Amino acid sequence: MTTKANSHYVEDVYEVVRSIPKGRISTYGAIADFLALGSARMVGWALRQSSVMDGPIPAHRVVNRLGHLSGRLHFPDPKYMQRALEKEGVKVKNDTVVDFDKHFWHPAENIL
DNA sequence: CCTATGACGCCGG
């Protein structure tokens, strides 16, 4: 493994993202804060790598703090993310999640 | 080795 580095946290990110219940969404900041990464950028970076993976990573459930589909362009299709969310009951308008606060899910809830 | 950039977010003016 040439890429040992600290890519370990990526594993945790995937775990958290996979823990997001269907119909719910989370944010980069919440995940970063929960994992104490210190930077929401790391979450985005990790998820970008996940796009390459064929694993069941529901990355479409992760949006920025504004509820905006900032990563929609990284999916196979620009509308893939919106479609996936609407398919799960999450309304999306103008590349933005409707009732963002309502569907928001915090990793800590998994413990609760 | 150093600089620039990124699926972000907070703080200050």
Place this chain on the structure above:
DNA sequence: GCCGGCGCCATAG
């Protein structure tokens, strides 16, 4: 309330 800058860690050039 809007605009600009800084931090944060990793990768690419």
